[in-house]
Amino acid sequence: MVEVLFIGLSLSSILLLIALGLAITYGAMGVINMAHGDMVMIGAYVTVMSKIWLDLSFFAAIPIAFIVTALIGLVIERLVVRRLYNRLLDTLLATWGISILLQQSIRLEFGLSFFGINIEGLGPGLQNVSVPSVLQGTVHVAGTDLNAYRVFIIAVTAVLTLVTWAILYRTSFGVQVRAIIRNPQMAAACGIDVKRVNALTFAFGSGLAGVAGVMMSGFKTVFPDMGSTLVVDGFLVVVTGGVGSIYGTILASGLLGEINALVALFSNDIIARAVVFAVVIAVIVLRPKGLFSFKGR
């Protein structure tokens, strides 16, 4: 039973890892960020490239991926997203476009492949990230053998969640972010630099996706399209948990992950997927604002 719960926990942690960044960009800023999955993809490519070109270990890729994707996020916010606040559907289309741009720039090696220049680690092919031997195999916990890599992901997710919570609820920056979530105009009237805070929030959300990418590269293949399926899972979690609520996101990922694991083990993976979607639909129908949502006045 410990193992079953562990698998569920592991599925939950992966969902949360992807949804955490989305919970901030979608939840806090009201941007449907379709490029979020591609930030995950870029994080994964950073892992591939830092191994090939800088000969850095898997662990060293984590901060690099965060910085790279946060910077890309900052640029995207400055150039595109900033102009689209309060235009929900337009953000969807614009970020979808960005998503395609990002995928193609990796696939075409920033256009260099047209000139016959090939960069190792980019291009349309599948890339391989080797997981450090410490994280391969199993660890013995509470009488059962658990997959070491999954334990590591759970730990990283827990740390990132704590950091995010601390930033949102224990810093003055977090107060500003939460003020903007509740009412951007009022926040601006109180002297908060809404544009600057939004830009940094978007960059932070993108950086979280980058770290998720490093984690995903360890057990998925790395290829330009890898983000498109992940972003769907991310939105499922955020919508179920309730827009703008970090607790909701944590709870929803835990719920969906455990349901998925339990159903998968006692029947099969295909039915598990169907059950997860059924639960999400039920939640949306019964509680349109998600499990936890902020009640505005």
Next chain:
Amino acid sequence: MIVNRRDLLKTAAASSVLLAAPGIIGRAYASDTIKVGALYSQTGGLSVVEKLLASAVQLAVDEINADGGVLGQQVEVVVEDGASDPKTFNEKASKLILRDRISNIFGCHTSASRKAVLPIFERRNAMLYYQTHYEGFECSRNVLYTGAVPNQQLGNLIPWLVNTHGRKKIFIVGSNYVYPKEMAKVTKKLLADNGAEWVADEYLELGHSEWAAMVKKIKDSGCDAVVSNVVGDSIIAFYREFKNQGITQEDIPICATVTGEIEIQAMGAEFAAGSYTSVPYFQSIDTDANRAFIENFRKKVNDPNVVTYHSLEAAYFQVFIWKQAVEAAGTLDIDAVREKLGGQSYDAPGGTVTIDGDNLHAALTPRIGQWQEDGQSKIIVASDGNIKPLPYSAYGETADNLFCTSQGLLRDKL
């Protein structure tokens, strides 16, 4: 060695041109090149694999052109992009056949795309040259199938697994679509014939890569071997999860029908080391012809690390089969070419292949390879000579009782 082979081909080509000369004059749409189609995904999720297949076709055509072409004419490849979408495949096939008037087309990778283009090939009497190993259960007179069918993969894998390797309880796992399900059917039949049993027959959604629950099921099932018909990038996640849950290939070996050099390279060789795959071709086949093929292909795609694998080799050699049939027929007329395709034999990189005159599938030599730490396979079992392709083996087809014949499918036998 390469030079010798080239020279030989050159002489062969020159002599067949002489023989075929009258045929050229008679052609109504004579032009200075012969056009063939290459219909593969250049974009979309399947483009990674399919672009390489298109390159293999192009490599073969380059070599044929360097040796004087076909019927004395240079061959031109018209490339169309199927965009990883069966509907686009259908449209592009129509374009090649109707507008470009090309009736010899190399192409398709997935069964879905093949099924999507089949009606147009049959209605317009064109010929599709299809290189991927597939589930069988098809008998078209308008397709030349050069990849393996189930009896050429499982037909040697299962008896070996049960009788030589001594595994009796088999867990069958696959992606959730037609190929793995048909393969599972054949597997169960062969397991029963060899006195072993299957403990589970489970599927994971196509393209899904979360294997935690499934691998735990495998661990708890009490099986002593896994037969995997998983496809695509799910394969990579599967092998990684398998190792990371602490199962060793000595305890429960994975025996796969799809996992090839390209997937091994992508997952990292250490995850697959010790597992088995049954296909007719491995990059590790140690012959001059294969070494030359690997070298030429790497030059062609300008990538010194690219690996070669079963469908890639078949995509390459089927062009030569086509050339031989066209030259034997002396015309591009499809009915005449089809007549000559049966019985054609070619020394492919992986060994001699022969086209079966009954069902237009290739007779191939099944091999079982064990994956090593370097990402290459060690061939541990090779069948004695070519095995006759039986696309309906899941439904009781045997060499003495054919369902798919040169008259088409004998429906009453199903």
